Amino acid sequence: IQYFSALIVVAFLGGCNLDTRMSTFVTKGPIAEEQLNLFMLTVWVTGIIFVIVGGVFVYAVIKFRERPNDDRPMPSQGHGNPLVEIGLIGASILLLAIIAVPTLRAIWFTQETPDDPESRLGAWYQGDDLAEEEAENPLIIKVIGYQWWWAFEYPQLGITTANEMIIPAGKVVHLELRSIDVIHSFWLPRIAGKVDLIPGRTNSMWIQAGDNFAKWKEKQGLEGEGPELRQDYAKYLEEEIHDYYYGQCAEYCGESHARMLFRTTAVDDQAFAEWVADEKAGHGTPDGKSWDEWYTAYEENPEELTGDLNEGLKLFMGRAKCATCHTVNGNPRALGVAGPNLTNIGSRQSIAAGWLNHRAEDGSIDVEKQYDNLYKWIHEPEVVKPGNLMWKANGGGIGELIDEHGEPALLTDEEVSKLSLYLQSLK
Ligand code: CUA
Known part of the structure; x- marks a missing residue:
């Protein structure tokens, strides 16, 4: 029935991607x-009403149409039948209740605090010790909306990333949603949404990619414990849930609203722990010097720092002013917070808030495309994302402009290329 009604809806949305x-x-x-x-319930309720009302209408139009030489008497012209009116009001109230009750239930469910054992969410965890533990101390991610990108902070883990949120599969993740500027809306269609990010207040919701062990067992009709069941559960996560999910800002927030995407990857616990450790560790210098040594050379003898990556890093810290707005973990002087945190940007499968994608079919990174995307973004940010702040921060352009002395005022193509190579190496 669900698939059938999905088909009907799909038929109506035939033009959509x-x-x-x-x-x-x-x-x-x-x-x-x-x-x-909830959506399907609403489709059915409204669908049935549509068929009944439409059917009566069509029946009346055909049955009582005017015919040639029609000598049938004019039907009685009724007005104000209390029985009909009360009946219609009663039916409307009933239908509204049929839709409102599950709607409120779904809204409350989305916003439940995972550690409330009285809640429906809490009740899920009964009988699953591992999950109960995790429900008492869920992973918290602060989602912060910017025009037009996303910051994801993991306060318990002390890390921050941008535009690609990594979550452990099968676990509750508690989201705290805020905005730095205007109203945005968090929407990850296959997992959860939409909840608004509103300046000056914090909204919350929880998400979970895949079912937890208890729920999975319930759906499979399985009972009990044991390593084999756990293995099957791990297989379910591996085959059905570990994946790359697309998200999108769902509230109009200015010029580049349509280009305010994000990505979420659900991974196993081990991969998640490795990712966290990697984020924390950050990056060293291109040729293995300590940061102190590198900065001493940078200040006293910059020509000594050769090669594309060193050149890129010098631009990053100096002429291109990247470090004013961006943080790169490990680098003690790249601590800017106005723009996305760039730690491990070379491992991200998209840039520019998901707008420029370089994920290959098999889930790996298409390195050439990644370079092209980085180059395009740094070279012409205003084309990739009209109105963005990086463009404005750089005096309205980053491409090749000439100043009054005939010198390049902004970055040259070669410099953009070196910066792209440096960013690509941050992985
Ligand atoms: Cu942010 Cu639309």
Whole structure:
């Protein structure tokens, strides 16, 4: 029935892009599932009303149409039938209740605090010791909306990343949503959404990619514990949930709203721990010098620092002013917070808030495309994302402009290339 009604809806949306990475019909988490069920209920309720009302209308039009030489008497012209009116009001109230009750239930479910054992979410964890532990101390991610990109802070882990949120599969993740400027909306269609990010207040929601062990067992009709069940559960996560999910800002927030995307990867616990360690460690200098040595050379003898990566880093810290706005973990002087944190940007599968994608079909990074995307973004940010702050911070352009002395005022093509290579090496 669900697939059939999905088909009807798909028929209505025939013109839309049906890439399932953005599909609310292919759910991969409990919140999206709850929302899909609610959507389907609404489609059915309104669909049935549509058929009844439309049917009566068509019947009346055909049955009572004017015919040649029609000598049938004019039907009685009724007005104000209390029974009909009360009936219609009653039916409307009933229908609203049928939709409102599950709607409120779904809204509350989305916003529940995972550690409340009385909640529906809490009840899921009964009988799953591992999950109960995790529900008491869920992973918290602060999602901060900017025009037009996303910051993801992991306060318990002391790391911050941008535009690509990594989460452990099968676990509750508690999100605190804020905005630095205007209203944005967090929407990860296959997992959860949409909740607004509003300046001056914090909204919250929880998300989960895939079911937890208890819920998975319930759906499979399995009971009990044991290493074999755990293995099957791990297989389910591996095959169905570990994946790359597309997200999108869902509230109009200015010129580049449509280009305010994000990506989420759900990984296993070990990969998550490795990613966290890697983020914390950050990056060293291109040729293995300590940062102290590198900065001494940079200040006293910059020509000594040769090679594309050193050249790129020198630009990053100096002429291109990247470090004013961006942080790179490990680098003691790249501590800017106005722009995205660039730690491990070379490992991200997209840049410019998901707008420039370089993920290959097999899930690896297409290195050539990655270079092209970095080059394009640094060279013409205003073309990639109209109105963005990086462009404005650099005096309205980063490409090749000439100053009054005939010298390049902004970065040359060669400099953009070296910066791109340096950023690509941050992985
Ligand atoms: Cu942010 Cu639309």
